[in-house]
Structure formats: structure tokens, C-alpha cells
Amino acid sequence: xxxxxxxxxxxxxxxxxxxxxxxxxxxxxxxxxxxxxxxxxxxxxxxxxxxxxxxxxxxxxxxxxxxxxxxxxxxxxxxxxxxxxxxxxxxxxxxxxxxxxxxxxxxxxxxxxxxxxxxxxxxxxxxxxxxxxxxxxxxxxxxxxxxxxxxxxxxxxxxxxxxxxxxxxxxxxxxxxxxxxxxxxxxxxxxxxxxxxxxxxxxxxxxxxxxxxxxxxxxxxxxxxxxxxxxxxxxxxxxxxxxxxxxxxxxx
Amino acid sequence: xxxxxxxxxxxxxxxxxxxxxxxxxxxxxxxxxxxxxxxxxxxxxxxxxxxxxxxxxxxxxxxxxxxxxxxxxxxxxxxxxxxxxxxxxxxxxxxxxxxxxxxxxxxxxxxxxxxxxxxxxxxxxxxxxxxxxxxxxxxxxxxxxxxxxxxxxxxxxxxxxxxxxxxxxxxxxxxxxxxxxxxxxxxxxxxxxxxxxxxxxxxxxxxxxxxxxxxxxxxxxxxxxxxxxx
Numbered sequence: 001x002x003x004x005x006x007x008x009x010x011x012x013x014x015x016x017x018x019x020x021x022x023x024x025x026x027x028x029x030x031x032x033x034x035x036x037x038x039x040x041x042x043x044x045x046x047x048x049x050x051x052x053x054x055x056x057x058x059x060x061x062x063x064x065x066x067x068x069x070x071x072x073x074x075x076x077x078x079x080x081x082x083x084x085x086x087x088x089x090x091x092x093x094x095x096x097x098x099x100x101x102x103x104x105x106x107x108x109x110x111x112x113x114x115x116x117x118x119x120x121x122x123x124x125x126x127x128x129x130x131x132x133x134x135x136x137x138x139x140x141x142x143x144x145x146x147x148x149x150x151x152x153x154x155x156x157x158x159x160x161x162x163x164x165x166x167x168x169x170x171x172x173x174x175x176x177x178x179x180x181x182x183x184x185x186x187x188x189x190x191x192x193x194x195x196x197x198x199x200x201x202x203x204x205x206x207x208x209x210x211x212x213x214x215x216x217x218x219x220x221x222x223x224x225x226x227x228x229x230x231x232x233x234x235x236x237x238x239x240x241x242x243x244x245x246x247x248x249x250x251x252x
Numbered sequence: 253x254x255x256x257x258x259x260x261x262x263x264x265x266x267x268x269x270x271x272x273x274x275x276x277x278x279x280x281x282x283x284x285x286x287x288x289x290x291x292x293x294x295x296x297x298x299x300x301x302x303x304x305x306x307x308x309x310x311x312x313x314x315x316x317x318x319x320x321x322x323x324x325x326x327x328x329x330x331x332x333x334x335x336x337x338x339x340x341x342x343x344x345x346x347x348x349x350x351x352x353x354x355x356x357x358x359x360x361x362x363x364x365x366x367x368x369x370x371x372x373x374x375x376x377x378x379x380x381x382x383x384x385x386x387x388x389x390x391x392x393x394x395x396x397x398x399x400x401x402x403x404x405x406x407x408x409x410x411x412x413x414x415x416x417x418x419x420x421x422x423x424x425x426x427x428x429x430x431x432x433x434x435x436x437x438x439x440x441x442x443x444x445x446x447x448x449x450x451x452x453x454x455x456x457x458x459x460x461x462x463x464x465x466x467x468x469x470x471x472x473x474x475x476x477x478x479x480x481x482x
Binding site for chain 1 (some may be wrong): 267292310338378380387389413
């Protein structure tokens with residue numbers, strides 16, 4: 001079966017710093033894979049390369065079998081790729097609901113013909129979109145936050161809104177960059193449930209996360225990155241039981 | 253010890269939502285305090301009120317006898333309140349050194365060399381654009397920037413968020429070392445209770461905008477059932 005995301009021999013350097021050193025990675029539908037390793041290992045850079053935020057120096061990236069190296073960020077989003085960010089990147093002056101409404105993969109209103117001739121269907125599409133936005137907010141238990149603006153919410157809740165926004169893209173590829181950073185309490189379980197459900201629905205999900213028990217709970221396998229290279233692949237237990245990797249990651 | 257930073261019956265709102273519901277806390281000079289609580293309990297808002305970064309509030313905040321004016325963060329920082337907000341608050345398009353120097357503009361005696369001694373990696377990468385550095389390294393820049401303001405008390409909002417365990421421990425150990433060496437008080441909002449309790453003298457727990465527990469950190473250390481609640 002064609003992998004949802006496939007990275008082949010990917011390379012990228014910033015001056016003397018190598019952030020991707022011949023990286024190979026493939027994820028199938030329904031798989032949840034953890035990306036772990038110390039800070040600066042190249043985990044977020046790999047997400048930036050896959051999503052098109054930075055261009056690679058060499059190698060190939062495929063989404064559902066389609067090469068995307070030449071595609072801009074929005075082109076990759078339209079192929080079904082969505083991501084969250086390590087830091088909050090919501091629009092602070094928009095309501096939570098509006099932050100979600102700008103995130104779907106396809107907009108009924110972007111065709112000029114539709115704008116001129118199909119007012120009614122646009123109205124229907126808008127209502128459907130709103131209903132879908134509320135569904136995503138309910139998944140993260142934040143439906144009541146829809147009319148509020150992100151700065152009024154705690155950091156953890158803003159992370160949940162970011163996840164809900166990424167889910168508005170109904171494609172099958174999701175990259176989550178530290179979804180648990182700054183999240184605790186009831187939100188913790190909510191995020192886990194959402195990720196599991198999305199994988200069951202067929203999404204391929206790649207997670208960068210420092211909360212190892214979270215990665216262990218969710219991911220059948222994980223890769224350990226260091227200095228831009230994937231140095232080991234296996235179950236989380238196998239990786240952290242490796243003395244050399246544990247030293248790099250935990251300092252013990 | 254003398255009280256340095258004090259909040260008296262502080263209530264803070266975000267529109268109709270009340271994030272702090274009458275909080276009174278006094279932080280003594282040189283004291284190291286950990287603040288814990290779930291998302292939305294008011295921890296970050298409390299820190300923002302301490303430095304004047306939140307405007308919608310009633311009650312009183314004072315620092316060394318001076319009123320902390322809501323909305324005048326630049327003036328409050330100059331009084332000696334250092335603040336590292338959550339997230340990587342650096343100028344991504346500027347170099348490491350430019351970030352540090354900008355923070356140092358607030359104080360004539362700002363000491364770049366001291367920051368580089370504390371974080372050798374920043375010296376090694378001083379010409380690199382902050383935005384191209386990893387999350388952990390950006391956190392170090394933000395911490396270094398706060399030190400450039402020569403604070404008497406340092407407010408840190410989840411400084412280890414997004415850091416691998418090895419680096420999280422290193423950051424907290426550095427915060428510990430710096431605060432002791434420079435006699436800087438700490439107010440540390442953190443998620444990882446057991447890890448943080450090792451570095452603070454006092455532990456405050458917040459829930460829904462109120463302080464529900466306040467005491468020596470060793471007491472909380474014994475109440476395993478309470479910190480496991482997190």
C-alpha cells in the first residue's frame with residue numbers, strides 16, 4: 001500500500017548545521033509514530049521540510065504517492081497535510097471559531113463563479129463548515145470557547161484550539177509538534193482520545209513530543225533523531241532502554 | 253525577609269471571564285516559589301499581573317513599595333521584575349546577540365559576558381538568527397534576555413515547556429544556580445511538580461483563579477497524592 005507520507009533520503013543544512021541528514025521515513029494510514037530526541041536533533045525541521053515551510057537541499061517527499069517537493073505550503077495542505085506548531089500560532093484578533101473556519105482544505109467560496117452564481121450553496125457550505133468547526137471543538141471539549149479570542153484562553157486551551165484547527169483539514173496526514181507542551185489535567189486525556197480516534201479514522205499521524213509516557217501510550221513505534229539523523233527506530237521502550245540514547249535524551 | 257513583590261486582592265478579567273478571583277500573595281526578597289495548577293487555573297495570568305502585562309485587573313500589585321502599573325511593562329521591568337513568558341519569546345529575525353543586547357538596553361550595566369558564561373551555547377551561536385535555533389535554545393535566549401534586564405525577581409512561565417528531559421533539568425539547574433549566585437528571587441510556574449519542588453522553597457497551588465494551598469515546598473513533597481493530581 002502507498003504510504004501516506006514518505007520521506008526519501010532527505011537532506012537540509014543551515015550553514016554548518018545539518019538538520020536533515022539522509023532521512024528516510026514512511027507512515028501508513030492509521031499509524032501513529034513518535035519522533036523523539038534531544039532539542040536541536042532536527043525533529044521540528046523535519047516537519048518544516050515535509051510541510052514546505054523550508055525547502056530541502058536534496059531528497060524527496062511524497063504525500064499519498066504524489067511528489068510534493070515543488071509544491072508550496074498551501075499546495076501540500078490541499079493534498080491533505082495539516083500540522084500544529086510548537087508555539088501557539090493562532091490569530092489572536094479572531095475568535096476561536098473564526099480561527100477554525102479559515103483552516104479547511106477546500107473552500108466553497110474560492111471559485112469566482114460560485115461567488116457570483118451560487119449564493120445559496122455558499123450559505124449552506126458556510127453552515128456545514130461551522131457545524132464541523134463545532135464538532136472539532138467538542139472533540140477537544142472547548143465548544144463553549146467558540147466566541148472567545150485566543151489570548152483570553154490559557155496556554156493549554158490554545159494548544160487544544162490549535163489541534164482542533166489542524167483537524168479542520170480533513171486530509172489523511174497530520175503532523176503534531178509537541179501537542180502536550182503546556183497541557184495538563186483533563187486536557188491531557190482529551191488530546192489522547194482525539195489522536196487515537198483520528199488514527200482509527202485513517203489518518204497517518206506523526207508526533208514530536210517530549211512527554212515520553214504520552215508517546216508510549218499512543219505510538220506503536222517511534223524514531224529517535226540526533227544531529228539531523230534517524231539513529232534508531234523501534235518501540236519507545238526499546239529506544240529509551242538503549243543506554244546511549246537514554247544518555248542523549250535523559251542525561252543518564 | 254522583606255516582602256519584595258506583593259499582590260493584594262487581585263482580580264483579573266478577560267472580558268466577562270474572571271481568571272483571578274481575589275488573590276493575595278507576598279513574595280519575599282530572594283524567595284523561590286513554585287506555582288502549580290491545571291490549565292486555566294490562573295497561573296500565567298498571575299505572572300502577567302505581577303509585571304503589569306495584564307490590564308484588566310483590580311486590587312493592588314506593588315514591588316519594593318512601588319506600584320506596578322498595569323500596561324507599563326517596560327517601567328516595571330526596570331524596577332527589577334524579570335519576566336519570561338511562555339513560548340519562545342525571541343526576535344526570530346535577529347541574531348542571538350542582537351536579542352540579548354536589545355534586552356540589555358533597559359539597563360546600563362547589562363552584562364553580556366555573564367549571560368554567555370551561563371549559556372556557552374549562546375556564545376558559540378551568537379551570530380545565528382534566533383528563529384533558526386531549536387526550541388530549547390530559544391528558551392535559553394529568552395532566559396538570557398531576562399537576565400540582561402538585571403532582575404531582583406524573575407518570573408518564569410513554564411521555562412521547560414518543549415524541552416527534552418536532559419535540557420529541562422539543565423535549564424532548571426541553571427535557573428537554580430543563577431538565582432543563588434545573583435541573589436535573584438524566583439516565581440516559577442511549572443507543570444512537572446516533583447522536578448520543580450527540588451528547586452523552590454515555597455509551593456503554591458492554584459485552582460480556578462484562587463490559591464488553594466500555600467506552604468513550604470517540602471510539605472508538598474510529602475503530599476504525593478496532591479501532586480499526583482497534576
